[in-house]
Amino acid sequence: MKALxxxxxxxxxxxxxxxxxxxxxxxASSWAATAGVVTTGMAQNKLPLTFGRNTLEDAQKELDxxxxxxxxLRISDSTRREVMQALSGQADSLAxxxxxxxxxxx
Amino acid sequence: xxxxxxxxxxxLTAIGxxxxxxxxxxxxxxxxxxxxxxxxxxxxxxxxxxxxxxxxGRFAAVAGKTxxxxxxxxxxxxxxxxxxxxxxxxxxxxxxxxxxxxALAMQLLTGISFKVWAIPxxxxxxxxxxxxxxxxxxxxxxxxxxxxxxxxxxxxxxxPSNEEILKSLLPSLPKSDPAKYWLYAVSIMxxxxxxxxxxxxxxxxxxxxxxxxxxxxxxxxxxxxxxxxAVISGALLIIAGMxxxxxxxxxxxxxxxxxxxxxxxxFWGFALFAASMGVAxxxxxxxxxxxxxxATAQLFGWEWxxxxxxxxxxxxxxxxxxxxxxxxxxxxxxxxxxxxTMLTMALxxxxxxxxxxxxxLLMNDRRVLGDKANGPLMNTATLLIVATSVVLFVVxxxxxxMGS
Numbered sequence: 025m026k027a028l029x030x031x032x033x034x035x036x037x038x039x040x041x042x043x044x045x046x047x048x049x050x051x052a053s054s055w056a057a058t059a060g061v062v063t064t065g066m067a068q069n070k071l072p073l074t075f076g077r078n079t080l081e082d083a084q085k086e087l088d089x090x091x092x093x094x095x096x097l098r099i100s101d102s103t104r105r106e107v108m109q110a111l112s113g114q115a116d117s118l119a120x121x122x123x124x125x126x127x128x129x130x
Numbered sequence: 131x132x133x134x135x136x137x138x139x140x141x142l143t144a145i146g147x148x149x150x151x152x153x154x155x156x157x158x159x160x161x162x163x164x165x166x167x168x169x170x171x172x173x174x175x176x177x178x179x180x181x182x183x184x185x186x187g188r189f190a191a192v193a194g195k196t197x198x199x200x201x202x203x204x205x206x207x208x209x210x211x212x213x214x215x216x217x218x219x220x221x222x223x224x225x226x227x228x229x230x231x232x233a234l235a236m237q238l239l240t241g242i243s244f245k246v247w248a249i250p251x252x253x254x255x256x257x258x259x260x261x262x263x264x265x266x267x268x269x270x271x272x273x274x275x276x277x278x279x280x281x282x283x284x285x286x287x288x289x290p291s292n293e294e295i296l297k298s299l300l301p302s303l304p305k306s307d308p309a310k311y312w313l314y315a316v317s318i319m320x321x322x323x324x325x326x327x328x329x330x331x332x333x334x335x336x337x338x339x340x341x342x343x344x345x346x347x348x349x350x351x352x353x354x355x356x357x358x359x360a361v362i363s364g365a366l367l368i369i370a371g372m373x374x375x376x377x378x379x380x381x382x383x384x385x386x387x388x389x390x391x392x393x394x395x396x397f398w399g400f401a402l403f404a405a406s407m408g409v410a411x412x413x414x415x416x417x418x419x420x421x422x423x424x425a426t427a428q429l430f431g432w433e434w435x436x437x438x439x440x441x442x443x444x445x446x447x448x449x450x451x452x453x454x455x456x457x458x459x460x461x462x463x464x465x466x467x468x469x470x471t472m473l474t475m476a477l478x479x480x481x482x483x484x485x486x487x488x489x490x491l492l493m494n495d496r497r498v499l500g501d502k503a504n505g506p507l508m509n510t511a512t513l514l515i516v517a518t519s520v521v522l523f524v525v526x527x528x529x530x531x532m533g534s
Contacts, residue, residue: 054380061377061389070392071400074241079385 041097048090049107055083056114063121080122087115148359149278150414151231152224152321152478154407155471157363158390160314161370162381163307166290169298169364171315175322176360178515180352182486185493185504185512186328187348190335192502197332198428201488204495207429213484214429217325220481221422223474224326226457228418229255230467231411234384238404245464252458255415259450260440264337267420271413278362278406280391285365287394288372295368316526317472320479322360326421328485333424337435345502366390384468415457423450479526482519490516 062079065071094107160168186197193200202210232251233244240247258267304311335348373390374381381387384407391399427434427446440447461467490512493504504512 050378051380051382054378054382054386057377057379058386061379062385065389065392065400068396070396071389072241075238075385075388075400078237078241082383082385 041099042103045094045097045099045103045107048093049110052087052090052111052114055086056117059083059118059121063125066125076125080118080125083118087111087118091115148327148356149275149362149406149410150321150324151227151407151411151467151471152317152324152475153363154231154366154387154410155468156314156317156321156475157367158370158374158387159381159472160318161367161372162374162379162387163314164304164311165371165375166294166298166368167302167304168311168314168318169295169367170301171318172322172360172364172367173299174301174518175319176356178319178518179322179327179360180356181508181511181515182323182328182489183331183356184349184352185489185508186332187335187340187352188345188502189492189499190332191340191344191348192342192500193498194336194341195498196336196424196428197329197488197492198425200492200498202429202431204492205488210429214425216481216484217425218422220474220478221326221418221425222453222456223470223477224324225415225418225422225453226460226465227467227471227474228411228415229454229457230461230465230470232408232415233461234467235404235408235411238384238388238407239401244467245462248458248461251412251415252454252462255412255419256451256454258416259419259454260447264334264435267416268334271409271416274409275413277402278410280395280402280406281362281365281369284391284394284399285368288369290368290372312525313472313476316479316522317475319522320475320477320482320526322363323482323485324478325481325485326418329425330417330421333421333428333434342502382468419450419453419457422453423447476526479522482522483516486512486516486519 059080062071062076066073066076091111094104157172189200190196229248229251230244233247236247236251237244340348369390370381370387373393379386388400388403391403395402423446424434426449432445433443434446435443493499493512494509496503
């Protein structure tokens, strides 16, 4: 039933801005988790440096894109604040990972 | 002895040729988002693909004709042209995805963008087809494709719960995000039931000069080859479910999947993943390009075959050359291979009625197949496949338009 309902929603119209905001937050947190795993992998010499660097760059790009997109969405102020806070938290942890990586390389 | 060797090689080819960018993307995304819950889609798709591959091989062995030839003879060239155009476009999209898969594997290994790798990869594929014989293409890529067994080894080393796996083989409703769940279910089936598989398989049977005595070999190859191939895809889904799902990583980009083997193979895991992806996509790209050339030549009645010089079969060779060129340029201009794959796999599922309906009619032609025509059991199975394919078409239409 839920699936049918979802299909109907998809057929009738696009995703609501609220659900787009939630998707953006999920995607950003997925990238933040990826960055964490990749940094650990690099530290343990399981992953090559170029791959790690590219992944961290991709994660940064995704976070920046999410921040830009969230501004254009028609969502309540409280939702916007929540998502922006989450994105800032992830950006901070990504910056920490980059610094840590740079320190290890030295 | 010769047949036993052919049986072994056939199974090897089926396993090696089964796994490609479609399975890699759809299974890792499904595992990352829904853990093992979508294993049922893999199971259902595998049963369907076994039956369709068995029928296409049986038809080729008994009638000495490939599927496109039989469709043209049975329905007439005019009726066959419409579905052919749809399948040709799909072939080119799959080929572009596979070229993108090899280029992405090179990006993982070198750090240089997949866009840069697209052209060298396209040239490599074209050169291989231009110079090699059918057997060389078939057996070299499938033997190298055995590297993908590393996914099975890793999945076993993760010790997943057997109970959870068995439960997941039965369809269930998603706990969250139903649209994504059904899109992934449809895409998994689209990745498994690719039209190129049947065209390539039946053309291969004719190239290898199969006759009625090969019917039992065909049966074993289709059942064992497809089952083992599905086990590799299932293993990747399980690994993604155990590595990515608990961390909330959604596998939208290949960099989010490439490290899944490193926990169990710390030193080789990353290279193994990239090699598996590169080899599997290279093998599939060769097969898709050939399959399109076979289908085009067979529909228009041109000379075809891999064992003659390109000069002798100019139009056949030109077809795969143009297809490789389009696929290569698509990736070189920057189309994202993972996104292209998801769209293509959903479209594949939509096109399934075009592939499955002719089987129902062709496999009942007793003038051609004699006692090897479908019996009541196989006809019931084929009817169920046709019904499933129509349902998939209806379900994937809104999902493709809005979801992907």
